[in-house]
Amino acid sequence: MKKMILLSALTLLTTAAAQTSLSGTVTVWSWDVAAKALQSTIPGFNKQYPNVKVEVVDLGNQNVYDRGLAGCAAGGADLPDVYSIENNEAEVFWARFPDCFTDLNTLGADKLVKNFPAFKWTELTANNKRYAMPWDSGPVVIFYRRDLYQQAGINPAAIRTWDDFLAAGKKLNTKFGNKVKIATIANGQDDEWFRMLANQNGCFYFNNAATQVTIAQPGCVTALSTIKKLNDAQVLATGDWGGQITGIKASKAASAIYGAWYEGTIRTNAPDQKGKWGVYLMPASKAGGPRAANLGGSALALPASSKNKAAAFAFMQYALGTAQGQVAMLKGEGLVPSLLSATKDPYVAQGQAYWGNQKVWQTILGTLGDVPQARGTQYFQDARQIMIVVQADYLKGKYKTAQEALNDAAKKISSATGLAVAK
Amino acid sequence: MTTTLPTPPRARRRFQAAPYLFVLPYLLIFASFWAWPIVSSFLLSFKDSRLGATAPWSVANWTRLAGDEFFRTALKNTFVILIIQVPTMLLMATGLAVALNSRMLRARGLFRFAFFAPLVVGTVAYSAVFRLLFNTDFGMVNRALGGLGLPPVDWLNQPGPAMTVIILALLWRWTGYNAIILLAGLQGIREELYEAASIDGATPWEQFWKITVPMLRPTLLFCLVLSLIGTLQLFTEPALITNSGPGNATMTLGTYLYQQGFRSFNFGYASTIAYTVAAIAAVVSLVQLRLFGRDA
Numbered sequence: 143m144k145k146m147i148l149l150s151a152l153t154l155l156t157t158a159a160a161q162t163s164l165s166g167t168v169t170v171w172s173w174d175v176a177a178k179a180l181q182s183t184i185p186g187f188n189k190q191y192p193n194v195k196v197e198v199v200d201l202g203n204q205n206v207y208d209r210g211l212a213g214c215a216a217g218g219a220d221l222p223d224v225y226s227i228e229n230n231e232a233e234v235f236w237a238r239f240p241d242c243f244t245d246l247n248t249l250g251a252d253k254l255v256k257n258f259p260a261f262k263w264t265e266l267t268a269n270n271k272r273y274a275m276p277w278d279s280g281p282v283v284i285f286y287r288r289d290l291y292q293q294a295g296i297n298p299a300a301i302r303t304w305d306d307f308l309a310a311g312k313k314l315n316t317k318f319g320n321k322v323k324i325a326t327i328a329n330g331q332d333d334e335w336f337r338m339l340a341n342q343n344g345c346f347y348f349n350n351a352a353t354q355v356t357i358a359q360p361g362c363v364t365a366l367s368t369i370k371k372l373n374d375a376q377v378l379a380t381g382d383w384g385g386q387i388t389g390i391k392a393s394k395a396a397s398a399i400y401g402a403w404y405e406g407t408i409r410t411n412a413p414d415q416k417g418k419w420g421v422y423l424m425p426a427s428k429a430g431g432p433r434a435a436n437l438g439g440s441a442l443a444l445p446a447s448s449k450n451k452a453a454a455f456a457f458m459q460y461a462l463g464t465a466q467g468q469v470a471m472l473k474g475e476g477l478v479p480s481l482l483s484a485t486k487d488p489y490v491a492q493g494q495a496y497w498g499n500q501k502v503w504q505t506i507l508g509t510l511g512d513v514p515q516a517r518g519t520q521y522f523q524d525a526r527q528i529m530i531v532v533q534a535d536y537l538k539g540k541y542k543t544a545q546e547a548l549n550d551a552a553k554k555i556s557s558a559t560g561l562a563v564a565k
Numbered sequence: 566m567t568t569t570l571p572t573p574p575r576a577r578r579r580f581q582a583a584p585y586l587f588v589l590p591y592l593l594i595f596a597s598f599w600a601w602p603i604v605s606s607f608l609l610s611f612k613d614s615r616l617g618a619t620a621p622w623s624v625a626n627w628t629r630l631a632g633d634e635f636f637r638t639a640l641k642n643t644f645v646i647l648i649i650q651v652p653t654m655l656l657m658a659t660g661l662a663v664a665l666n667s668r669m670l671r672a673r674g675l676f677r678f679a680f681f682a683p684l685v686v687g688t689v690a691y692s693a694v695f696r697l698l699f700n701t702d703f704g705m706v707n708r709a710l711g712g713l714g715l716p717p718v719d720w721l722n723q724p725g726p727a728m729t730v731i732i733l734a735l736l737w738r739w740t741g742y743n744a745i746i747l748l749a750g751l752q753g754i755r756e757e758l759y760e761a762a763s764i765d766g767a768t769p770w771e772q773f774w775k776i777t778v779p780m781l782r783p784t785l786l787f788c789l790v791l792s793l794i795g796t797l798q799l800f801t802e803p804a805l806i807t808n809s810g811p812g813n814a815t816m817t818l819g820t821y822l823y824q825q826g827f828r829s830f831n832f833g834y835a836s837t838i839a840y841t842v843a844a845i846a847a848v849v850s851l852v853q854l855r856l857f858g859r860d861a
Contacts, residue, residue, distance in 0.1 A: 211830055234830055238617065330722055330811025380722045382808070384696075388703060520615065523829045527635075534812035557629060560613075 165193035166450045168457050169222040171210070173203040175406050176226060176278075176440060179471035183461040186470060190460065194453045207231060214242035218447030223454040225443045227274055229265045230518035232441060233352075236268040237520035244444040245271040249455045254463055261515045262480045264350070266441050274441035275462050278477040280401020281509045282338045282435040285408055288420045288498055290314070290322060290396040298422045302433075304368045307425045311377025314396055323379040325397050326389055327369070330534040331382040333526060334437060338399065339365035341435040343427055346516035347525040347555065354564040357529070358545070358552040364427050366536065366544040373537050387411050399424060401437035402506045406476030409496050416495065421502045423509065434512035439480065478506060485510065521559040528554045606836040614833035626837040636838065638813045639821040640845075642728070643797060646817070650732045651792045655785065657736070658743035663777070665744065666751045677748070680741030692805035695734050696721070724814035727807045731815050734802050739795075743788045750784030751777070786857050790850055797846045818842045 172180055177200035184196045199222065201209065206226055213221040214235060225243070227235065235242060251272050255263065262276035284307075286298055294317040296310045311324035327335050340346055345361025348354065356362070372378055381389055389395040391412050398404060408419060423433040442458050444451060461467040468479035469487045479485060485507045493499035519525075532541075532551040541547035552563045610627070612620045630636055664670065665677055683691070698705050699720035707717040720726045754777065762772050800819035803809050809816040809824070816824075818838065826835030 208827060211827070238615065238830055240617075330814070331808060380719070381701075382721075385700070385702075388700070392702070394702065521829070523824075524831075527824060527828075530810070531635075531812040534810075554634065557632065560625075 164191050164453045164456055166453055167195045167197060168224060168450055168454045170196060170198045170224040170226070170442075170457070171201055171206050171222040172198060172226040173200060173206055175403070175410075175475045176477065179278075179475040179477045180226075180461060182470045182474040183467045186466050187457055187460045191453070191456055194457065196457055203228075210235065211238075213445070214239035218242055218445060221445040221447050223444070223448040223450050224458060225445055226277075227441050227443050229262070229439045229441060230522045232265045232274060232443075233268065233518060233520040233522070235443075236271075236273050240269060240271075242446055243273045244446050244448070244451060245273065246275060246444065246455070247272045249444075249451065251275060254459075257463065257482055258480050259482065259510060259513075261436070261513060262439070262441075264515055264517055274443035275458050276480045277440045277442055277462050278403060278471070279480040279510065279513075280403050280436050280438035281478060281506050281513060282342070282399065282401055282424050282437050283421050283506050283509070284325075284397050284399050284424055285404065286397035286420055286422065287393070287395075287415070287418055289418050290318075290393070293317060294396075298420065301422065301425055303429050303431075304372065304425045304427060308372055308375050308377060311372070311375065315377060320376075322394055322396050323389075324377045324395075325399055326379045326381045326386045326395050327373065328382050328386070329373070329380050329537055330530065333529040333533050335369050335399070336362075336365055336529060336533055338424070338435045338437050339368055339427075341437070341514060341516050342424065342432055344432075344514045347529070348517055348519045348521070348561065349564060350515055350517050352517055352519040353561065355525075355552050355555045355559070355561050356564045357525070357555060358548040359564060362548055363544045366533065366548060368427060369533070370537060370544060390415075401439065402478040403438060403476060405478075405502065405506075409476065417498050419497050420500050421497060421505055423505065432512055432514070434509035434514075436513045436516070439478075472503065478503075480510075521555070521561070524558045525555045528558065606832075606839060609833050610836040610840055612833045613831075615829075615831055620833075626834045629834065630837050630841060635813060635816070635821060636841075639816045639818045642813075642815060643799065643817045645728065646732060646735070646799065647793065647796045650735050651789070651796060653732075654736055654740050654743060654792065655788060657740050658747055658788070659781070659785070661740065661744040662747035662751055663773070665748055677745065681745050682741070683738045684742050688801045689805060691734075691738065692802065695730065695806050699730050721807055722811050724811060727811060727815050730806060731802050734806060735799075738802075739792070743792070746788055747781065747784055750781050753784075754780045782857070786853070789857070790853060793849060793853065794846055797842055797849075 170177075170180055177198050181198045184198075187196065188194070207228075210221065210225055210227070211234070213219055221242075254275070258276040259279075262279060263272075266272065266274040266276065284298075284301075291298055291310075291314075294310075294313045296313055301307050301310055307324065314322050314324050329335075337346070340357075340362045343361030343364050345356060345359050345365065347357050349356045379389060379395065386395065386398065387407065390398065390408060393415075398408065400407075405421075408415075424435060426433050442462060444454050444458065448454050461471070462481065465479075465481065465484040465487050468477075468481045468484035469489050471477040472479055472484070473489060484490075490503040490507060491501060492503075493501050494503070528551055532547050532554075535541065536544065536547040541550065555561070556563045611622050611624065613623065613625060614620065661680060665673060665680070670676065697703075699707075701707060701717060701719045701722065704720070706720065710717060718726050720730050758776050758780070759772055762776060767775065798819050799817045800823060803815045803817050803820050804823065807815040809820045819842075822835055822838045822842065825831050825838060
């Protein structure tokens with residue numbers, strides 16, 4: 143017992159010493175809502191590390207990616223101490239620039255593995271190195287307008303399959319004379335719908351070993367057929383990111399399907415619609431089928447060129463590795479934690495005023511365990527660009543069946559990446 | 566009768582280092598920032614840059630390009646713009662230049678500035694404005710169409726209309742610029758030619774075709790070659806207004822190159838595309854000079 147006390151006293155003493163000894167400035171690159179979220183963890187972090195100054199720079203999503211690649215290509219020049227990276231795009235960095243980022247295991251990250259779900263680590267580790275720490279995730283749900291659904295006589299609890307969703311869309315069309323659509327698809331601009339539905343059905347561009355193109359497999363065929371069915375029934379509007387927000391503000395979209403991080407986007411863009419919104423699980427392909435998927439989600443990496451690694455890692459550990467840090471980001475900007483202990487935080491069980499006092503975080507985080515693994519690989523962008531076009535062509539009627547469309551997509555992805563098509 | 570001129574005594578040429586030393590700084594910069602990248606990107610086109618420094622030499626990028634449907638789409642889109650937008654623009658610019666040159670026009674300076682002004686506006690800002698103007702639900706263009714009793718057009722989400730928006734944007738931005746260059750050309754034509762033609766009884770229309778157009782040919786050719794090279798490198802408008810979409814409907818060689826180079830970070834393949842674009846630009850410019858540039 144004495145030994146224990148002595149030991150813990152010693153640990154306390156050494157950590158205390160470490161905390162005051164850390165100093166200097168830590169620069170963080172991030173984007174939009176994510177940058178604001180990181181900002182909100184700084185006061186808590188500074189209570190423990192008063193001598194470390196954290197500067198979050200909001201560069202915008204595209205810019206962070208582009209400047210990161212440029213910096214790595216230039217051998218680590220002009221990179222920050224902490225770098226935000228989307229899971230889907232992460233492998234481009236590890237594959238092309240294996241020495242650009244610090245192996246976090248060397249700083250003790252291997253002890254944190256169990257604190258996060260396995261699917262979050264898939265894209266962050268390569269060549270036995272742990273390149274980044276899991277941040278938020280994007281469990282997919284349907285955000286919906288209670289008032290519009292009610293006026294059209296739709297009960298969201300009864301929407302269990304995509305067919306139910308389609309029928310609800312028709313009700314909205316009839317009620318509002320085609321002026322209000324049940325959801326918006328970025329057809330021709332993005333393939334997010336396909337990725338969400340494919341993931342739900344256990345399929346993705348590539349297999350989890352990143353050795354084969356699996357886009358023509360049955361789960362993906364189901365996903366694309368469903369999208370076509372919804373599109374042909376004319377229950378969807380078309381619009382890109384900005385167009386979707388405009389539609390929400392103008393009450394022309396009765397729901398939105400996205401990763402849960404979209405919560406903050408709706409809440410901050412349409413503050414006047416407070417209380418009118420709610421959340422329900424994404425419909426399944428077949429009755430009783432899985433109702434979970436993941437879209438997006440990010441991580442934080444530590445450039446090897448950082449001059450202040452200890453302080454940078456301390457910040458990452460506080461912001462991402464503690465429930466306080468993660469819940470601060472959830473409260474402020476609706477970033478969904480992937481830290482398992484944060485999902486048990488009392489805040490998660492609270493009703494949210496904007497969402498009509500629904501306990502949305504419980505609903506959303508409840509799906510986290512059902513999310514099938516999917517891997518972006520370093521060829522994510524190639525596959526995505528091809529799929530955007532194939533989806534648009536298929537919806538336009540260029541292919542006879544979803545299988546035919548996806549066979550073509552698989553062939554194209556294979557020729558762009560050099561990976562074989564799965565049989 | 567032949568006379569042979571006496572050849573001057575040949576000056577003794579000695580090698581002198583000084584001139585070379587003077588141009589050496591320039592040569593070094595030129596070699597490292599111009600010549601080397603050009604050579605390097607050619608070498609890169611024979612490597613799969615995604616595999617890192619150890620990638621073996623191969624012609625895979627070139628064979629991929631030969632069968633690449635996306636590249637063909639980009640090429641086709643670029644040529645559609647080239648064939649529709651460039652002649653329309655030059656026609657409009659010529660008309661505009663003649664009008665701006667007219668003595669009957671008041672406040673010519675103001676008009677010249679007004680037509681040149683689009684070029685001064687930042688590309689990002691003007692792209693954003695075009696996106697707003699052509700927004701399907703809330704854009705001013707569809708409002709105007711509605712006012713005329715016409716149905717709305719889904720401008721940015723349909724292939725044909727999206728291409729139309731790109732062409733309109735390019736016309737808005739570049740017509741004035743070309744008009745100003747042509748105006749300079751017009752002002753170089755001597756007034757006496759027109760006076761003489763009027764005395765001989767030529768109508769203004771005849772004067773335009775027999776004097777203005779032939780005299781303006783070098784300037785027109787200059788504008789044509791510049792527009793052509795500009796179109797082959799076209800990037801800003803399709804990237805910022807339509808994001809190359811919907812699908813690949815407005816993807817140009819420029820945006821495809823960017824996508825491969827900076828989104829997929831596949832510099833090997835991007836270099837292959839770049840070299841192909843450069844070759845196409847050289848061939849098309851040559852053909853133009855041959856066709857229109859006999860004595861220009």
